[in-house]
Amino acid sequence: MSQAATSASPDDAPRRVIRLDGIHRTFEVGGEQVHALVDVDEEILAGEHVAIMGPSGSGKSTLLNILGCLDRPTAGTYELEGRSVDELSTRELTLVRRNQIGFVFQFFHLIPRLTATDNVELPMVFAGIPRAERKQRATEAIQAVGLTNRADHQPEQLSGGERQRIALARATIMRPAILLADEPTGNLDSKSSKDILDLLDGMSERGLTLLVVTHDPKVARRADRIIVLVDGRIAKRVSGDRISDVLEILAED
């Protein structure tokens, strides 16, 4: 999959959601420069399902953090839905995270003292959405992940799979443009993993742009295409059904 399709796409072509141009991210660790990302160019279209793979330390998480506006690139341009994120103020970045991006984490990050419903509601609370609307939307979202009967439970009363489903409901409650998932099944058994992946597939089919960082070939296989990072550079791009082509690179891990 080449990145030829760029600026002058016709109106009927899929809309471009993400454009990365010459992204560098350098950290300073103990006085030494660590190049986490080196000259990353990438485009992601609306509704695409992309898996990001690579050995440990290859820059996957750094890329995800930059895509999620939690981190800023040292150099390069990041456009999200046609707008360059680099020049946005802290305040505007907060609004971008609130309204355009959803996060799912390996360790769920549910707030333990809140019920499932309250956790799902949380993004809407900070967005100032009225209580009645919040309740209704949260109830629907929890129903969509099949946990209506667990809505009033606290995270510790839920299984890992259930927790991740709640986290998924929370990540999509603001109807974001993109969903970023960092090893979403990394902490789950195979049955729960499958449930989560099915849910993600369903969301993708309904048009959500999905970026999943994973080690797991079973997860990556479901993606439309796979980006393989090695030492902070994009080493390879393959379609999801050609997962076997990249396993060799990953095996070095």
Added chain:
Amino acid sequence: MPASPQKNELGSLRWRDLLQFAGGSLRGHGLRTALSLLGVMIGVSAVVILTALGEGARRYVIEQFAGLGTNLVIVLPGKTETTGTIGIGGVPNDLTLDDALAIERQVRSVRKVAPVTAGTEEVSSGDRRRQMPILGTTRAYIEVRDLRMERGEFLPDEEMFRGGAELVLGNKAARELFGADDPIGTIIRVGDWRFRVIGVLAQQGTNLGINFDDVAIVPVRTGMRMLNRSSLFRVLAQVRAHSDLEIAKRSILDLITERHEEEDITILTQDAVVSTFSQILDTLTLVVGAIAAISLSVAGIGIMNVMLVSVSERTREIGLLKAIGASGPQILAAFLVEATFISAAGGLLGLAVGWSAVALLVQVYPALPASPPVWAVAAAFGLSVAVGTIFGFLPARRATRLDPVTALSRR
């Protein structure tokens, strides 16, 4: 499906949601919250109780003075005695019995006049002797100072210049000199002078600096001769009504100035004396309250500690809040509300505890009219809330500055 950015502003977090969020987190660590609440509570109740005691002392003193009758004008010889300097005119004229008589006769708003001379002499009865304060005055004194007799009579009602040899003893003085015997009718010696005891005062305690339990009272004329005084110590004038006080002061000043051909007396009223004492005790209350307020700042440090622990325990939560679009100001607000809640709740509890303690104290010691002044209550509560907010600010700001990437990478 791309969501259109919603028009919600950053500060859109609703108060009710904010309180609920903060409240939930405080319930999460009940013990820790309770302990820092306790710190604030002790601080606030200390302020309430201590200022109530100070205020009680002030009221007690004022009531004591009020018992003397507030319709009193006190005339002293010498100008500007209160500032401790004698006027440029040098030695003032004597304040004489004639002056006292003139006041009684010519100032219409004055009801009674009691001239007073004072000194110390050795009083002896048989082989018992005592050095004690001697007051020379007239019959009017018992009314003006509202004294009570235990037995016998006060000085006889006759004109000031007569100079009789009657003597009235203070309660303690009588016991020291006569033991269980009845002193009435006995002849005793004061210096080289002989007096007949005609009365004993009831126990009075100290008033306006004079201990009426340990005193001997003699007719003013005799007293002046015996103590070798040409000038009176004071003239006490009782006015007819409290509203006459200012007129009386003016008239007395004019009269004496005319008689002395210069203004060489000082006039005090009971009001002025009371207000001086009141000011002193107000200052005392303020100082005591301020000391108690120090404990509040200690409580503030407790809150800061709790909030710092809370922030470092909740790094993941703060990271998550950032990831889901909570702004810096919103996170700051959430943590500040927690700190302020601790201090406000602690403050309210402190007020309740302080008030209860004061109420109990008044039950046990009804003589002390202890009651916390309004300013102290308001200041204690206001300060406790301010302390919580100020000391909560640093941890809250630390929360907003957390790097979400690092925060979320932890398990």
